Amino acid sequence: PPSLCPQLASAGTFRVVKEPLAFLRVLEWLFAIFAFATCGGYSGGLRLSVDCANKSESDLNIDIAFAYPFRLHQVNFDAPTCEGKRREKLSLIGDFSSSAEFFVTIAVFAFLYSLAATVVYIFFQNKYRENNxxxxxxFIVTVVFSFLWLVGSSAWAKGLSDVKIATDPDEVLLLMSACKQQSNKCLPVRSPVMSSLNTSVVFGFLNFILWAGNIWFVFKETGWHSSGQRHPPDTMEKQSSSYNQGGYNQDSYGPAGGYNQPGSYGQVGDYGQPQSYGQSGPTSFANQI
Known part of the structure; x- marks a missing residue:
């Protein structure tokens, strides 16, 4: 209903999105989408040409298609043998599904967590900070995802390198028996386009940078950071108060002792009034006369 939107807008503190913590979460959410979309949605292929000495046995358009999760050993294709009408059934080499699926799984869970965390930041800020x-x-989840992004991106980068080698048309031509004969001509017609897969690796490492950078901003929200900054001032306050309550700043020597009253020495005894000797002598002599 229309009245629900203002309520949500008033309930949610959308200004939090402008802060680094929530802003990076939004970027992580977007980059996770790009990561699993460019990898998990990939499909490609290559085309080969085998020109036999006997032209009737040639096949100039051998299409080989493959896709995520790159179980290439299950990708089959037929190729001429250039020995009559007989054809051989071949398959690509390698299974690179583990690194690809691991990468996509990390991206999906990172997408879900980033979305959930952003919602909590906006609408449940009080609950988020309750009891720390x-x-x-x-903080713990952010550290774990940073590590997973680094491992997953590195593993997928190596897996992608192996996929490129396994789907290289020149390498696939070596699998065909007809191409081992000098009289036959085997040529690559079209190579697979790997640009989106290259992009997925880039987004993987960008996600690692985002999550690793966000560790600091999440750490600032924890009690570990705040307690680490509160203790030094408290210690200084305790030390200063102990000095203020001691005898150093109470001027105990002033009112109690005589150190701060130098006038007492000049007012006591005849030593402070040397002129008394000159006045008492003549007076007593005049009285006797």
Whole structure:
């Protein structure tokens, strides 16, 4: 209903999205989409040409298609043998599904967590900071995802390199028996386009950078950061108060002792009034006369 939108807008503190913590979560959400879309949605192929000495046995358009999750050993294709009408059934080499699926799985879970965390930041900020449990969980999950992105992206980068080798038309031509004969001509017609897969690796490492950079901003929300900054001032306050309560700043020597009253030495005894000797002598002598 229309009245629900203002309520949500008033309930949610959307200004939080402008802060680094939530802003990076939004970027992580977007980059996770790009990562699993460019990898998980890939499909490609290559085309080969085998020109036999006997032209009637040639096949100039051998199409080989493959896609995510890159179980290439299950990709089959037929190729002429250039020995009559007989054809051989071949398959590509390699299974690179583990690294690809691991990468996509990380991207999907990172997408879900980033979305959930952003919603919590906006609409449940008080619950998030309650008992400091939310920031601590957020910090641990952020560290784990940073590590997973690094491992997953590195593994997928190596897997992609192997996929490129296994689907190289020149390498696939070596699998055909007809191409081992000098009288036959085997040529690559079209190579697979790997640009989207290259992009997925780039987004994988960008996600690692985002998550690793966000560790600091999540750490600032935890009690570990705040307690680490509160202790030094508290210690200084305690030390200063102890000095203020001691005898050093109470001027105990002033009112109690005589050190701060130098006038006492000049007012006591005849030593401070040397002229008394000159006045008492003549007076007593005049009285006797």
């Amino acid at each position: 449990r939310g920031p601590l969980i957020d």
